[in-house]
Amino acid sequence: MIIAGSVGLLFVMQFLFRKLNIGFNAEDIQNLIIIILGICLFFAMMFVLPEQLVLLYCKYRFEGFNFYMSGHLKELDEKSNKKF
Numbered sequence: 001m002i003i004a005g006s007v008g009l010l011f012v013m014q015f016l017f018r019k020l021n022i023g024f025n026a027e028d029i030q031n032l033i034i035i036i037l038g039i040c041l042f043f044a045m046m047f048v049l050p051e052q053l054v055l056l057y058c059k060y061r062f063e064g065f066n067f068y069m070s071g072h073l074k075e076l077d078e079k080s081n082k083k084f
């Protein structure tokens with residue numbers, strides 16, 4: 001869905017640039033889109049990566065963050081409830 005939307009947005013932008021006689025050619029537009037996507041991806045990873053690292057740490061540190069193969073959450077018992 002994202003790919004179809006971005007391709008559609010690219011065609012709309014190219015049409016508007018040609019209709020308004022803005023001095024961009026197709027190569028300039030493609031370079032601009034690649035730069036914008038790179039910057040957006042960088043900022044998205046800045047927010048997503050720390051959350052994933054905390055979840056990974058909790059899965060290794062605490063038994064209660066893991067699931068059985070059946071899909072049920074593992075239960076805590078006294079020996080797995082370690083203190084810091």
